[in-house]
Amino acid sequence: MAHQDPVLIEEIGRIIGSDHVAAGSDTARWSRDWAGTVAWRPLAVVRPANSAEVAAVVRLANRRRLPVVPVSGNTNLVKGTVAEGALMLSLDRMSAIREIRPEARVAIVEAGVIVAALHEAAARHDLIFPLSFGARGSAMVGGVLSTNAGGANVLRYGNTRDLCLGLEVVTPTGEVMNLMSALHKDNSGYDLRHLMIGAEGTLGIITAAVLKLFPRPRAYATAMVAVSSVGGALRLLNRLQDETGGAVEAFEYMPRSFVAILLKRFPDMRPPFENAHDINILVELGARAPRDVTPDPAGQVPVAAHLEEVLGGLYDEGLVLDAVVAQSEAQRAEIWARREASAQILRLRRPVIENDIAVATDCMEKLIARIEVVTQAIDPKIENTGVAHLGDGNLHYVGWPSRDDPALCRAVQQAIEREAIALGGSFSAEHGIGLSKLSAMATHKDPVALEVMRAIKAALDPNGIMNPGKMIPDQ
Amino acid sequence: MAHQDPVLIEEIGRIIGSDHVAAGSDTARWSRDWAGTVAWRPLAVVRPANSAEVAAVVRLANRRRLPVVPVSGNTNLVKGTVAEGALMLSLDRMSAIREIRPEARVAIVEAGVIVAALHEAAARHDLIFPLSFGARGSAMVGGVLSTNAGGANVLRYGNTRDLCLGLEVVTPTGEVMNLMSALHKDNSGYDLRHLMIGAEGTLGIITAAVLKLFPRPRAYATAMVAVSSVGGALRLLNRLQDETGGAVEAFEYMPRSFVAILLKRFPDMRPPFENAHDINILVELGARAPRDVTPDPAGQVPVAAHLEEVLGGLYDEGLVLDAVVAQSEAQRAEIWARREASAQILRLRRPVIENDIAVATDCMEKLIARIEVVTQAIDPKIENTGVAHLGDGNLHYVGWPSRDDPALCRAVQQAIEREAIALGGSFSAEHGIGLSKLSAMATHKDPVALEVMRAIKAALDPNGIMNPGKMIPDQ
Numbered sequence: 012m013a014h015q016d017p018v019l020i021e022e023i024g025r026i027i028g029s030d031h032v033a034a035g036s037d038t039a040r041w042s043r044d045w046a047g048t049v050a051w052r053p054l055a056v057v058r059p060a061n062s063a064e065v066a067a068v069v070r071l072a073n074r075r076r077l078p079v080v081p082v083s084g085n086t087n088l089v090k091g092t093v094a095e096g097a098l099m100l101s102l103d104r105m106s107a108i109r110e111i112r113p114e115a116r117v118a119i120v121e122a123g124v125i126v127a128a129l130h131e132a133a134a135r136h137d138l139i140f141p142l143s144f145g146a147r148g149s150a151m152v153g154g155v156l157s158t159n160a161g162g163a164n165v166l167r168y169g170n171t172r173d174l175c176l177g178l179e180v181v182t183p184t185g186e187v188m189n190l191m192s193a194l195h196k197d198n199s200g201y202d203l204r205h206l207m208i209g210a211e212g213t214l215g216i217i218t219a220a221v222l223k224l225f226p227r228p229r230a231y232a233t234a235m236v237a238v239s240s241v242g243g244a245l246r247l248l249n250r251l252q253d254e255t256g257g258a259v260e261a262f263e264y265m266p267r268s269f270v271a272i273l274l275k276r277f278p279d280m281r282p283p284f285e286n287a288h289d290i291n292i293l294v295e296l297g298a299r300a301p302r303d304v305t306p307d308p309a310g311q312v313p314v315a316a317h318l319e320e321v322l323g324g325l326y327d328e329g330l331v332l333d334a335v336v337a338q339s340e341a342q343r344a345e346i347w348a349r350r351e352a353s354a355q356i357l358r359l360r361r362p363v364i365e366n367d368i369a370v371a372t373d374c375m376e377k378l379i380a381r382i383e384v385v386t387q388a389i390d391p392k393i394e395n396t397g398v399a400h401l402g403d404g405n406l407h408y409v410g411w412p413s414r415d416d417p418a419l420c421r422a423v424q425q426a427i428e429r430e431a432i433a434l435g436g437s438f439s440a441e442h443g444i445g446l447s448k449l450s451a452m453a454t455h456k457d458p459v460a461l462e463v464m465r466a467i468k469a470a471l472d473p474n475g476i477m478n479p480g481k482m483i484p485d486q
Numbered sequence: 487m488a489h490q491d492p493v494l495i496e497e498i499g500r501i502i503g504s505d506h507v508a509a510g511s512d513t514a515r516w517s518r519d520w521a522g523t524v525a526w527r528p529l530a531v532v533r534p535a536n537s538a539e540v541a542a543v544v545r546l547a548n549r550r551r552l553p554v555v556p557v558s559g560n561t562n563l564v565k566g567t568v569a570e571g572a573l574m575l576s577l578d579r580m581s582a583i584r585e586i587r588p589e590a591r592v593a594i595v596e597a598g599v600i601v602a603a604l605h606e607a608a609a610r611h612d613l614i615f616p617l618s619f620g621a622r623g624s625a626m627v628g629g630v631l632s633t634n635a636g637g638a639n640v641l642r643y644g645n646t647r648d649l650c651l652g653l654e655v656v657t658p659t660g661e662v663m664n665l666m667s668a669l670h671k672d673n674s675g676y677d678l679r680h681l682m683i684g685a686e687g688t689l690g691i692i693t694a695a696v697l698k699l700f701p702r703p704r705a706y707a708t709a710m711v712a713v714s715s716v717g718g719a720l721r722l723l724n725r726l727q728d729e730t731g732g733a734v735e736a737f738e739y740m741p742r743s744f745v746a747i748l749l750k751r752f753p754d755m756r757p758p759f760e761n762a763h764d765i766n767i768l769v770e771l772g773a774r775a776p777r778d779v780t781p782d783p784a785g786q787v788p789v790a791a792h793l794e795e796v797l798g799g800l801y802d803e804g805l806v807l808d809a810v811v812a813q814s815e816a817q818r819a820e821i822w823a824r825r826e827a828s829a830q831i832l833r834l835r836r837p838v839i840e841n842d843i844a845v846a847t848d849c850m851e852k853l854i855a856r857i858e859v860v861t862q863a864i865d866p867k868i869e870n871t872g873v874a875h876l877g878d879g880n881l882h883y884v885g886w887p888s889r890d891d892p893a894l895c896r897a898v899q900q901a902i903e904r905e906a907i908a909l910g911g912s913f914s915a916e917h918g919i920g921l922s923k924l925s926a927m928a929t930h931k932d933p934v935a936l937e938v939m940r941a942i943k944a945a946l947d948p949n950g951i952m953n954p955g956k957m958i959p960d961q
Contacts, residue, residue, distance in 0.1 A: 114720055115848035159673050170671060172680075173648075188934040193846035195878040196645060196915040198634050198684055199923075200931055200957065201939050205647075205680030209673055226728040245589055253701040254775040258731050300729040302792070317777070371668035373590035403670040440671040448674075456675055459663040463946060464676050470945035471938060482675065 016054060019075075023057055023098075026067045031058040031104065041099050045086045045146075051095040053080070058101045062179055062187050062218040065100065069216065069476075070185030072098055078479045081212040083123060083151030087158055088367075089445030091211050091481055100216060102153050108132050109219075116224045117176060117193045122153030122217050129222070138224040141168035145354055153217045159209035161441030163350075166402035167260045167297070168225065170441070172208040177221030180207050183214065183472035193221045206467070211443055212478040214471050228260070228297030230304035232315040233343040236322060237288035237333040241376035241401075244292050247325060248372075248402055254321055255296055258314075262402035263293040263350050266379075269396045273349060276356050283349065284333045292401065293350050294318070353398045357409045364423050366408040368431040369440035375404055378434055385426040386410060390419060405440040428455065444482040453484035491529060494550075498532055498573075501542045506533040506579065516574050520561045520621075526570040528555070533576045537654055537662050537693040540575065544691065544951075545660030547573055553954045556687040558598060558626030562633055563842075564920030566686050566956055575691060577628050583607050584694075591699045592651060592668045597628030597692050604697070613699040616643035620829055628692045634684035636916030638825075641877035642735045642772070643700065645916070647683040652696030655682050658689065658947035668696045681942070686918055687953040689946050703735070703772030705779035707790040708818040711797060712763035712808040716851035716876075719767050722800060723847075723877055729796055730771055737877035738768040738825050741854075744871045748824060751831050758824065759808045767876065768825050769793070828873045832884045839898050841883040843906040844915035850879055853909055860901040861885060865894060880915040903930065919957040928959035 015035060024032050033041075033056040043050040054077065059065045072079045080094035082101050092099070105121035108129065112119075113136040118129060126147040129140045142155060144162035154160075156178070160171045168174065177191040180203075190204050207214055238244045244264065251259050267289045274282055283291055298304050298314035306312050315336055325331040337343040357363070370378045386393050392413035399406040408427055412419050428438040428451055438451040452461070464483055468475075490510060499507050508516075508531040518525040529552065534540045547554045553572035560567055567574070580596035583604065587594075588611040593604060601622040604615045617630060619637035629635075631653070635646045643649065652666040655678075665679050682689055713719045719739065726734050742764045749757055758766055773779050773789035781787050790811055800806040812818040832838070845853050861868050867888035874881040883902055887894050903913040903926055913926040927936070939958055943950075 112846070112848055114717075114724065115846045116724070117846065159677075161671055161673075165671060172677070182934060182938065186934045186937075188938060189932045190935060192910055192912065194844045194910075194912055194915070195847075196636055196640060196844045196875075196880045197912040198636075198916055198918045199912050199914045199927065200919065200935065201689075201942060202634075202647070202680045202684055203935055203938055205677045209677055214676075226724075242589075249589065249591070249701075256731055256733050256772070256774055297731070299731055300792070317775070369669045369671045371587070371590045371592065372670075373587055400671075405671045435667055435669075437667065437669055437672040437674050439674045440669070441673055443673045444675065452674065457664045459657060459661045460665060460675065460678055462661075463657065463663060463678055466945040467676060467942055470941040 020055055022071065023055065023068060026071070027057065027059045027064045031060070032056070038099070041082060041085065041101060044090055044092065046088065049090055049093060051093050053094040053099040054096055056099045056101055058104050060104050062181055065181045065216055065218055066185045066187050068098070068100065069181050069183065072476055073184055073474055076474050077476060079476050080478050081153065081157070081216045083154035084125065084146060084149040086146035086150045087154065087445060088442045089447040091158065091443060091445035093446055102151065102218065105218065111136055111224070112193070113138060115193055118222045118224055119191070119219070120152050120222060121219050122151060124152045126150050126152065126155060133224050134227070136224070137227055139227045140174070140222060141225055142171055142174055152220055152222070156208050156217050156220055157210065157212050158443045161400070161403070161405065163261050163263065163400060165400060166262055167257070172205055174223045175204065175208060175220055176223060178204045178207055178217055179219035180215040180217055183474070183477045188215070191219060191221055209443070211445065211482045213468060213482050214477060226299055228299055230298045230312050230314050231260070231343060232296040232298070232312065232318040232336065233346050234294045234318055234322065234334055234336040235283040235346050236292045236294055236331055237284055238290050238292060238330060239332055241290060241379055243330045244290060244401055245372055245375070246330060247292070250325065251294065251296065251321060255317070258296045258298060259294065259402065260297040261293060261295040262400070264399035264401040265291045265293065265350065266396060267291070268394070269353070269398060270349070272356050272396060273352055276359065277352065280349065281345065283335065286333070288332055293346055350398065357396070360411050362412060362415050362420055364410040364412065364420050366406070366424060366427045367440050367442040368408065368427065368436055368438060369403065369405045370431055370434045370436035372402070372404045374434040374436065375399070375401060375406070378406065378430060378436070381430045382408060382427055385430055386423055389422050389426060393423065446481060449484045452482070495530055497546065498530065498543060501546070502532065502534045502539045506535070507531070513574070516557060516560065516576060519565055519567065521563065524565055524568060526568050528569040528574040529571055531574045531576055533579050535579050537656055540656045540691055540693055541660045541662050543573070543575065544656050544658065547951055548659055548949055551949050552951060554951050555953050556628065556632065556691045558629035559600065559621065559624040561621035561625045562629065562920060563917045564922040566633065566918060566920035566953070568921055577626065577693065580693065586611055586699070587668070588613060590668055593697045593699055594666070594694070595627050595697060596694050597626060599627045601625050601627065601630060608699050609702070611699070612702055614702045615649070615697060616700055617646055617649055627695055627697070631683050631692050631695060632685065632687050633918045636875070636878070636880065638736050638738065638875060640875060641737055642732070647680055649698045650679065650683060650695055651698060653679045653682055653692055654694035655690040655692055658949070658952045663690070666694060666696055684918070686920065686957045688943060688957050689952060701774055703774055705773045705787050705789050706735070706818060707771040707773070707787065707793040707811065708821050709769045709793055709797065709809055709811040710758040710821050711767045711769055711806055712759055713765050713767060713805060714807055716765060716854055718805045719765060719876055720847055720850070721805060722767070725800065726769065726771070726796060729792070733771045733773060734769065734877065735772040736768060736770040737875070739874035739876040740766045740768065740825065741871060742766070743869070744828070744873060745824070747831050747871060748827055751834065752827065755824065756820065758810065761808070763807055768821055825873065835886050837887060837890050837895055839885040839887065839895050841881070841899060841902045842915050842917045843883065843902065843911055843913060844878065844880045845906055845909045845911035847877070847879045849909040849911065850874070850876060850881070853881065853905060853911070856905045857883060857902055860905055861898055864897050864901060868898065921956060924959045927957070
């Protein structure tokens with residue numbers, strides 16, 4: 012293969028051991044993206060054992076001007092690990108959970124720890140690491156930090172950046188930057204932690220982190236709720252947040268179209284309500300206090316009774332049209348199964364148009380209405396659906412155009428991005444930029460912010476070796 | 487005066503109106519720090535009306551290589567606004583609260599809005615902007631963001647950076663960077679917002695912000711609690727957080743020495759307990775749900791009953807030695823008065839040594855013990871006290887040395903910083919760096935992080951005009 016360079020492979024092998032350098036066909040498992048839509052040929056895949064080895068490899072790459080693409084679980088959706096002719100730096104061997112400090116509620120972990128493994132380790136202390144999403148069995152800490160991953164619990168616990176207290180980062184010039192504190196207050200200089208989080212590996216390689224843990228909810232109250240409008244859903248959310256002190260763990264929107272597709276694809280699934288409704292919300296509250304979780308003599312859990320009471324009041328006000336509160340773990344699972352089926356049903360047919368957009372919560376109603384208008388204007392026969400983390404203002408739009416025409420798909424996607432931007436929103440809420448959203452960055456990102464990003468990139472990575480071509484569009 | 491430059495004053499006057507440029511003796515109110523420990527002579531004080539004017543003034547300053555020191559309420563404690571020979575850029579005229587969007591729970595404000603004014607505006611919507619501290623009647627939004635201010639509510643609501651969704655910043659080259667989103671999820675590029683927050687005006691001037699609002703607690707349960715150890719206090723905190731889903735609004739530590747000084751200084755004040763205890767904690771829970779705040783037939787508020795119940799359980803376990811739960815608003819005020827008197831009593835005598843340090847919560851017990859050891863070793867007759875935001879791991883140490891000796895004071899201060907650092911802590915938890923902590927930055931900050939800070943500063947502010955000399959120590 013064109014990319015083979017035996018001398019380089021040997022040199023890296025001397026740093027990290029030749030068993031931990033793969034080249035040629037041995038790189039196959041790192042040579043394609045998760046969805047299988049793009050493939051590449053890396054120069055080599057390098058699997059260091061610790062941050063000193065990472066730093067040594069990066070110094071070598073910086074001297075030789077070799078592109079470096081960090082990879083952990085390789086589950087990103089925006090072509091963020093495309094590595095044609097690059098050194099791929101896989102952190103999968105750095106998978107130690109160094110320490111869990113239950114009193115301080117922190118975990119100190121290496122970047123190669125798989126998210127699900129951290130879940131299990133936290134559970135042994137009756138704690139949770141709240142970040143969770145479909146790829147949790149493969150995604151690693153370094154990746155979720157580098158992409159500031161989202162998911163269904165952001166409403167309650169924040170984005171990944173909000174779950175991180177400290178970082179260790181190998182800089183593009185191969186130095187180890189130690190920001191590994193477990194502090195809740197630290198005003199000693201620029202917040203380099205937040206700069207590195209979400210930088211998609213373009214400013215350095217995250218090698219370790221201090222992450223927050225939280226007490227495990229002991230009971231959940233979960234409901235499907237039909238409301239009369241998206242604005243009404245927001246009022247429901249605010250009411251529940253007020254009454255529970257912010258205990259809403261999930262607030263997920265499923266439109267009528269989504270439920271219809273779901274029931275068609277899974278005929279055994281029960282509809283959420285006897286009559287179909289336009290706006291269906293999955294609400295989940297988490298509770299921990301004994302008085303919230305200890306069942307009453309009739310067997311009802313107080314937090315569920317509380318949810319029923321709030322929903323009853325809103326039903327009387329005409330805001331809630333129908334509601335079903337889960338009375339058992341099985342019923343809770345049935346409610347969640349509807350939401351979690353989205354990953355399967357939304358890719359049922361090709362071509363499919365997907366947008367990961369965000370607006371302020373009070374603009375969501377308008378956004379959804381505008382999307383109908385602008386997509387119909389481009390393709391009157393388009394089939395629109397989607398799901399939303401409504402509490403975060405994050406809509407995952409999905410549309411199937413009436414014909415297989417890339418220009419049409421692009422036009423629809425861009426029209427939707429424009430609507431989000433017009434409402435002060437973002438064209439990339441949680442998936443990031445990678446290569447996939449570069450043109451949207453060029454079009455929609457504030458030009459001064461883009462210049463500032465370029466200046467920071469040039470200052471920290473003067474040779475442009477770190478994940479080159481990703482995130483920042485060319486001038 | 488040496489610093490007068492009539493031509494410059496006139497040129498700035500043409501940009502923003504001559505009424506809004508002060509020079510010479512007219513700059514008096516901006517020419518000293520809050521504590522009155524340092525004075526300076528600015529070139530001029532410039533008071534623009536909007537971000538376009540800010541940008542035009544900064545462009546002028548950048549062309550002429552004039553230092554620019556932004557100032558809002560001028561209440562910082564680390565000499566962050568010292569402006570000898572500099573243009574001071576006061577944002578006090580940019581004081582519009584542009585919009586409050588109660589459904590989205592955001593306020594859109596200019597940088598010159600006084601924190602207390604935002605409190606009042608939020609209250610009209612039955613919402614709160616939770617950041618609060620002694621200087622709230624003078625401190626402005628631009629200042630609290632630039633310094634990432636802390637305070638007593640960080641435990642519940644986070645630092646100032648956690649309260650900010652969007653920013654507008656004038657860069658050191660005089661361009662307006664628009665990051666004014668109200669989004670909870672936005673993965674479109676580097677997080678420049680967090681880079682600007684806490685940068686103390688060295689990377690640009692914050693001119694506007696989108697801030698989070700929260701529902702107002704409808705009832706509080708407030709108690710003074712004596713516990714057997716600092717570690718036991720942490721267990722109490724964790725227990726309360728678990729049982730209330732994170733409703734602890736304040737968890738403030740007052741040692742026996744603090745209470746003794748307090749009672750000596752304010753003889754009318756009642757002691758918190760009949761018998762003096764080593765470790766006294768102010769605990770406050772906030773509640774909103776009707777079932778937590780509606781008094782029972784006996785007049786007791788459920789959230790207070792719940793606090794009593796938890797404290798009773800911990801008393802039986804031997805962890806709580808004594809506790810008094812406020813039964814009225816007057817009793818709550820009495821409890822808070824003890825904590826809030828700290829600002830007065832801690833500056834009673836000079837010389838005084840002050841440290842604003844942080845460690846992880848599970849290291850606080852060790853930190854406090856070590857401080858006793860190392861300070862006694864330097865000055866056996868030193869009188870130590872302090873208060874702590876214990877839930878954040880933030881200790882405000884105060885010590886009165888046995889003699890007025892600057893070298894002794896410095897030795898004590900540095901020994902305490904070293905103890906915090908040795909425990910993985912910070913020498914500046916919430917007050918920032920300014921000029922006061924530059925030598926601690928040089929000594930304790932990770933050297934790679936310092937280099938990264940310098941590289942970013944040079945990239946964004948090539949002429950070094952923005953608040954020069956602050957935060958980043960010379961090489």
